[in-house]
Amino acid sequence: MDLKEFDLDLPYLADDEQIKSIMSGQKCQYHDATQIDYNLNWKGKRRSFRLETRCVTAMYERLFGK
Template identity: 70%
Template sequence: MYLKEFDLDLPYILHDECIESIMKRQKCEYNEATKLDFELNWEWKRRSFRLETRCITAMFERLFGKYNTKIVGKS
């Protein structure tokens, strides 16, 4: 199998202080506050990171050409 593309991602990091603050302000449960924290404070960081690194990864994809690998998968 050939490696076709690189994809860099910025995983979500829980910030308990922010989540607790949202729970108090919005009067909601932990899961709902976590979702709100992601949407308000993290989603734009993740999108920005992905757009900023996209041209760099595209350059490496062109430089690597066809790279045969036995282990390919999404993590």
């Protein structure tokens, strides 16, 4: 088995207070409020993290070789 690539990721951490606020303001269910919270508050952070760590992961990929 060869390691072809690897990636660092920032997993979503639900903020229950923010989700409750969205649920009361938008009049929606927990699942929908979680999606709204992710899109508003987390999606940009996750994308930025991936872009910022690309150089580091590329360096490690070159160092590992086959």
